[in-house]
Each structure stands twice: as C-alpha cells, then as structure tokens.
Amino acid sequence: MSGSQKFITRFRRPLAVAAAVAGTLAVWVIGDPLLGHELIVQQPEKEAMNLGASELGFIALMAGLFGWAGIAVLERMTRHARLIWTIAAFLVLAVSFLPFIGLEATTGTKVVLALTHFAVGAALIPAFRKTSIEKADIRAEAPIAA
Numbered sequence: 827m828s829g830s831q832k833f834i835t836r837f838r839r840p841l842a843v844a845a846a847v848a849g850t851l852a853v854w855v856i857g858d859p860l861l862g863h864e865l866i867v868q869q870p871e872k873e874a875m876n877l878g879a880s881e882l883g884f885i886a887l888m889a890g891l892f893g894w895a896g897i898a899v900l901e902r903m904t905r906h907a908r909l910i911w912t913i914a915a916f917l918v919l920a921v922s923f924l925p926f927i928g929l930e931a932t933t934g935t936k937v938v939l940a941l942t943h944f945a946v947g948a949a950l951i952p953a954f955r956k957t958s959i960e961k962a963d964i965r966a967e968a969p970i971a972a
Contacts, residue, residue: 842953843890849945850886854879857938865938868930877939886946893950897958908958912951919947 857863858878865877875881893915900907922943926936 838953838957839894842950842957843887843894845953846890846946846949847883847886849949850882850942851879853938853941853945854882857934857941861934861938863932863934863938865935866931867935867939869925870928870930882942886942889946890950893954897954901958908955911958912955915947915951915954919943919951 854865858865865882866874867877868874893911896914897907897911900911904910923940926940929936931939
C-alpha cells in the first residue's frame with residue numbers, strides 16, 4: 827500500500843467530517859452570496875435567524891462528530907454496527923427535514939438548506955459505512971490457530 831493510500835485509509839473518517847463541512851459551505855456559497863438566497867428563517871413565535879457560514883459549518887461539524895461517535899460506540903457494542911448505524915443515519919437524515927414544515931422562509935432558502943442536509947449525508951453516510959469494520963469481518967480475516 828502506498829503512502830497516500832495509508833493516509834486516506836487512516837484518516838477516512840476525519841476526511842469525511844471535513845468533506846461534510848466543506849460540502850455544506852459550498853452549498854452556502856452558491857446559495858447565499860452567489861444566487862442571493864439569504865438564509866433567513868423564522869419558526870413560529872421566535873425571532874428570525876440569518877444562517878451564515880459559521881452556523882452551517884458548525885452544525886455540519888457537529889453532525890459529523892456525533893455520527894462518528896455513534897458508529898464508534900456501535901462497533902464496540904454489536905457485530906451489526908454498520909447496518910444499525912446506516913439505518914439510523916438515514917432516519918436522522920429524513921427526520922432532519924421535519925423542521926421545514928413549520929419554517930417560515932422563502933422557497934430558495936428552503937432549497938439551499940435542504941441541499942446542505944443532503945451534502946452532509948452524502949459525505950458522511952458512505953464514508954462511515956465503508957470504514958465500519960464488522961466483527962464478523964475481523965473473525966473471517968483472523969488467522970486460524972493450529
């Protein structure tokens with residue numbers, strides 16, 4: 827294995843978290859400054875919020891770190907960590923769209939925010955799933971003692 831392959835293998839999860847943040851910020855750059863969809867949202871009986879790069883980047887970072895922690899815990903608890911985490915990740919992604927129901931914002935703002943959710947999921951789910959080592963995989967690769 828070459829040096830760059832070892833680097834990618836070792837740092838795949840941190841790179842996935844970084845990719846989630848970068849993808850979110852790329853969507854923000856395209857949606858807010860370039861296309862002019864100010865990400866101003868308001869929930870019933872609350873003040874309007876302007877979501878900028880720092881807020882979106884922080885949320886993407888936290889999603890990545892919580893996802894990483896979740897799969898790490900599952901890998902230590904069950905031999906079906908990959909399956910359980912993948913199902914949970916898709917459920918969390920689906921549930922993350924529920925606040926859009928009561929959200930007061932322009933259609934362009936809602937589209938940009940939805941794309942940020944997809945950017946985070948697209949970066950994290952395949953990468954974390956690929957790096958998850960099932961306990962059954964380890965047993966299959968372990969040498970048999972004679």
